[in-house]
Amino acid sequence: MKWWILKTYLGDRLEEYWMPDDEIENLLVGAANFADERAAVPGRRREIPVVVAVDVLTVQQDGELLSAAVSRAIRPEFxxxxxxxxxxxxxxxxxxxxxxxxxxxxxxxxxxxxxxxxxxxxxxxxxxxxxxxxxxxxxxxxxxxxxxxxxxxxxxxxxxxxxxxxxxxxxxxxxxxxxxxxxxxx
Missing domain, CATH: 3.30.40.10 (Zinc/RING finger domain, C3HC4 (zinc finger))
Structure with a gap:
């Protein structure tokens, strides 16, 4: 699997999480390599579902109120x-x-x-x-x-x-x- 196929479907969402381009590429290259390795095992299906889970953390800035940090946390509605x-x-x-x-x-x-x-x-x-x-x-x-x-x-x-x-x-x-x-x- 080519990593750029995953980038087509996931790259923009990962950018919304404010993930740097090099980290996005590393994550997607790793996921594509994992799928290729699993597909290469004899007797395995060629189609390997890939799930990418990302833990998103919001960092409180110096002098920022906790409520302000929580209000800018990345959520689906944003x-x-x-x-x-x-x-x-x-x-x-x-x-x-x-x-x-x-x-x-x-x-x-x-x-x-x-x-x-x-x-x-x-x-x-x-x-x-x-x-x-x-x-x-x-x-x-x-x-x-x-x-x-x-x-x-x-x-x-x-x-x-x-x-x-x-x-x-x-x-x-x-x-x-x-x-x-x-x-x-x-």
């Missing part, structure tokens, strides 16, 4: 939804209410990783969707047409049910969502 990936993992059912061109548009949004709070505040003082300021580790995306910035996970959820910017109401994308209740419920 990540790009798996069901909207261009090639979702096998066990994930793709959302049928989001058209393929919209999924591609959402996936292609430029993501800026906040490595310094002051830098993050220059890009976005506050996410107008969740009303939180950027913190270290956040991924911020801008709407191409107007340049307004939001947390990537907030913007993706917003744009699956609205085609306009939450701030200025300009057209953010030309695709019509079919389920306007996705984010907030009926």
């Amino acid at each position: 990540m790009y939804p798996l069901e909207l990936w261009p090639r979702p993992p096998v066990a994930v059912t793709q959302r049928q209410d989001v058209c393929r061109p919209l999924k591609s548009f959402l996936w292609s949004l430029r993501k800026i990783r906040v490595t310094d709070v002051e830098e993050g505040l220059r890009v976005m003082e506050e996410c107008h969707i969740c009303l939180n300021s950027p913190t270290i580790g956040d991924r911020i995306s801008l709407i191409p047409n107007c340049g307004h910035a939001f947390h990537n996970h907030c913007l993706v959820k917003w744009l699956t049910w609205s085609e306009t910017c939450p701030v200025c109401r300009c057209e953010a994308h030309p695709y019509r969502p079919t389920n306007p209740y996705y984010m907030f419920g009926p």
Whole structure:
């Protein structure tokens, strides 16, 4: 198995965990080598399921309140939804209410990783969707047409049910969502 096949399916998710490129490559090369070794054993099936488990730790910064560290911890709701990936993992059912061109548009949004709070505040003082300021580790995306910035996970959820910017109401994308209740419920 080629490690880059695993990177196609797992690389972006591991980047969301703020894993450096060399560590991602080492992890995936090791998983691919393990699968190849297991497949080479006589009498074994050629298809070897590979499970990659990652322990994610949040480090409290000097002078940071514990509540602030906990609030920026990496959680599924702060990540790009798996069901909207261009090639979702096998066990994930793709959302049928989001058209393929919209999924591609959402996936292609430029993501800026906040490595310094002051830098993050220059890009976005506050996410107008969740009303939180950027913190270290956040991924911020801008709407191409107007340049307004939001947390990537907030913007993706917003744009699956609205085609306009939450701030200025300009057209953010030309695709019509079919389920306007996705984010907030009926």
